[in-house]
Amino acid sequence: MRYAFFIALLFLAGCGTAPSRIDNACAIFKQRDGLFNNWAREARHASRQYGVPVPVLMATIYTESGFRAYARPKRTYLLGFIPWSRPSTAYGYAQALDGTWAVYKRETGSWGASRSNFGDSIHFVGWYHNKSNKRNGIALNDTYRLYLAYYAGHKGYERGQFTSAIRAAAQRSAGIAERYERQLRACGY
Numbered sequence: 001m002r003y004a005f006f007i008a009l010l011f012l013a014g015c016g017t018a019p020s021r022i023d024n025a026c027a028i029f030k031q032r033d034g035l036f037n038n039w040a041r042e043a044r045h046a047s048r049q050y051g052v053p054v055p056v057l058m059a060t061i062y063t064e065s066g067f068r069a070y071a072r073p074k075r076t077y078l079l080g081f082i083p084w085s086r087p088s089t090a091y092g093y094a095q096a097l098d099g100t101w102a103v104y105k106r107e108t109g110s111w112g113a114s115r116s117n118f119g120d121s122i123h124f125v126g127w128y129h130n131k132s133n134k135r136n137g138i139a140l141n142d143t144y145r146l147y148l149a150y151y152a153g154h155k156g157y158e159r160g161q162f163t164s165a166i167r168a169a170a171q172r173s174a175g176i177a178e179r180y181e182r183q184l185r186a187c188g189y
Helices: 002-016 025-031 038-048 054-065 098-108 118-136 143-159 164-187
Strands: none
Touching: 002 038, 025 054, 025 164, 038 054, 038 098, 038 118, 054 118, 054 164, 098 118, 118 143, 143 164
16 A cells, blocks of 8 residues: 555656656657656647647647646746736646636636646647637648747737747747657657
């Protein structure tokens, strides 16, 4: 009984930590290839369901959270030292906002979905990018523009007012997707 408890703790501890080699998609999938926690399987499923290539999905999550399950924006500080509020409700792997996450759950019927669950989050990213394709006409393999719409929202994308920091993040995401695509092709995932 005692051993089963420690094994369960070790299993759960691995679920909440980011993979150690996030610059290599093959290494990420190798690190998370468990029976219940298989990221490659979840990524392929989301890709098939929403038509978004796996490297684009993975690059979005890399850019948003660095594959950290409990990522949140940094708190602001009152008077420079008193922890205060966060600038947004973004949370989890996908950094999904409360309102957008609620819409996703309602539209997909995924009532038990959690932003700190990789499978749920990568499906969310696929769902959102698919909506960007339908609403904004962005190609499903255009990582740069998909990321701009992801960050700014569909209305923000339509207005086209992006800061240089958002453009740089979108460029970074596009570069990551290209690298992930080469890596995944080479390792056969």
